[in-house]
Every structure is written in C-alpha cells, then in structure tokens.
Amino acid sequence: MKIKLRFGIHFVIGLFIWLMSMGISIMLTIEFLFPLLHVTDGDPYYDIWVLLVFLIHITACSIIFSWYFGSPLWYMMGWISNLSQGVYSPPELKRSLLTGSHTHRRPYRLYHEVISNIDSLSISLQKAKQDRNRLEEAKKDWIAGISHDLKTPLTYITGYSALLLNEEYTWSEEEKKSFLHEIQKKGLHMEALIQDLNISLQINGAQWKLPLNQKETNIISFLKNLLADTWNDPRAFSYELQFNSKEEYIPITFDERLMYRVLQNLLMNSILHNPPGTAIDVTIQKESNQSISIKITDNGVGMDQETLSNLFQKYYRGTTTISSEFGTGLGMAIVKNLIHAHGGQISVESTPGNGTSFTILLPSELVP
Secondary structure, eight states, rough: HHHHHHHHHHHHHHHHHHHHHHHHHHHHHHIIIHHHTTTTTTTTHHHHHHHHHHHHHHHHHHHIIIIIIIIHHHHHHHHHHHTTTTOOOOOOOOOBBBBBBBOOOOGGGHHHHHHHHHHHHHHHHHHHHHHHHHHHHHHHHHHHHHHHHHHHHHHHHHHHHHHHHHHSSOOOOHHHHHHHHHHHHHHHHHHHHHHHHHHHHHHGGGOOOOOOOOOOEEEEHHHHHHHHHHHHGGGGSSSSEEEEEOOOOOOEEOOOHHHHHHHHHOOOOOHHHHHHHHTEEEEEEOOOSEEEEEEEEEEOOOOOHHHHHHHTTTTOOOOOOSSSSSSSOOHHHHHHHHHHTTEEEEEEEOOOOEEEEEEEEEESSOOO
C-alpha cells in the first residue's frame, strides 16, 4: 500500500476514533462523573467544568496523535539533519525501532518505506564518503609517487650531465656513450610519464571522446612488429615471448599509435612485474565477422584480489610486483579508456602464483 493512501486511512480512522472518544467521554462525564461529584446544571461553574473536561480530552488526544503521527516525523527529520552534517547513524531511541520479527514498531510502521529509503541513502552517502577519502588518499600517494618518479630520472640526467661537463676529468668515448645512454634512457622514462599525464588530463569521464586516426591495418603484421620491438628491448631478454595466430591476414580498423601504446603497456607490465624466465604468450583470433580477440597471458606471480579489483582505477599503484619501480598509476586506466574509445572491451583474470591473462575484444569495423 502506498504511503499516501496508508497515511490518509490512518488519519481518517484516528480522527473518527478521536471524535467518538470525545463524545463518549463527555457523555460519561456528564451522566456519571458529575452526579458523583454533585455537579449539576444549577452549579454556577457547571459550564466551566464541562469546558475543562473538553480541554483535558483535547489535550490527551493531541498528545496521542502527536506521538503516533509526529514522533516518526521528528525521528526522520533528526536523521536527515544528521546526514546533512556528515553523521550517518540514525538518532538514538529508548526502544529499538524494530520488533523481534524485524518489522518497524508502531507508529514507525506507517513510514517504513521512507525510513528504509533514508537508511539506504545513509549507507550510500557513507560509502561515497569512504570512496572519496580513498580517492583523496590515492591522489596524495599518486602525487608523491609521480614527484618521486620525475625527480629520480631528473637526478640521473643532471648528474650525468654534470660529469660530462666537468673539465677536471677526461672521459673515454665509451664512458661518454654510457653516460649519454643513461641520459637518453631517463629522458624517455620522463617522456612516458608526461605522456601518461597528458592523456589522463584529456579523459573526462563519460564526456570524454578521444579523436581517433583510424585506418584499416593488418593486425597480424602490426602485432608482429610490436612484438619484435619488445623482443629487442633489453628488459625482455630473459623472458619467453611467444606469438600464436592461425591467420596471416586480419584487416581491422584502429588507431595504430594508440593501439601500439595499449599493447606495449600490457606486454611491458608482464615483463616488468614478473621474474625472469616468465613465459608470455600473445594469441590473436577471430571471434566472429565483427570482432577479434587478443589475449596476453603469462605464468608469473599473478595478482591478489585487491590489486585485481583496483587495476583499472585511476591513481592506483599496485603492490603485487617484483619491479623496483612503480608505475604512474595511470597506465591501466589509460589502457581501458583507449580500448573503449575503439569500441572494444578489456577483461583480466589472475590469481596469485598462477599468472595473469588479459583479453581484449576489438570490433573489426570502424568506430564512428
């Protein structure tokens, strides 16, 4: 029954009982109580006594009505006031709001939908506050981490530059080349961090739409070239990389630059966060005439449930890793957004000690 109808029925019944009880009480008072008190029509204060009885009855009925209809309202208003002040617990009552059968006590039963809605709102607001606090903490940790990540390669760059510019020492060509190699390496690392920051700033929730430079490309050749670049990276020398495909030609439309970034990010994560000797398999196959799937699977350390749940969250920097360097906390969030920008989906399965598997589904048609 809707609360408006139920309230109306209760109010009409209560008013009827009030009027009936008033008539009965006045009749009993005049017919029985007054004669016992020797109050008669000839008494000069007779009208005052009748008025007094009437006022007493009105006061008693008003108190009962206020208790029945008003106390739940005051309870709900107090709860809403608490919520506005950031206090999510309901006002304290002398008795429990619920009976032994877990139903609301009278008169709160009249408003049980409203009370349940306020309770749900309280839980939602409390959860939202906890999420905001976690996000703020993550942002603080992320900013501290980014500052460290930018400062560390900058320290290397300035240090090696100072060594090269120091006229007190004469460096061999091999030493100079080594210094320049380190400077370039740290510079590229800083460039990757800044690129992550730039892409992250472009992402604006549901309103974000990245312009894609899409064209039809053989995804098989594209993957082979990407894997060749990865295999030539010195950090990948100790890993077993494999590529599996039953097809030699699968044309789909995508932005090569952004898709390269997505897949390279996933591959390098499998390398950087797993011990040497880890096997990393890349498999591509047609799922239908409209889509293809790319799976990147490793048999490495895997991820715990907390890392898995927060993997694609912005600012999250996972701890399930053997890498000495943390990421920006943006990489996987960017990966997910770039996949979605192509009209695709990404999912991940992982258990600690049993490796990780990423699955990317991409449409073969151009994304509008």
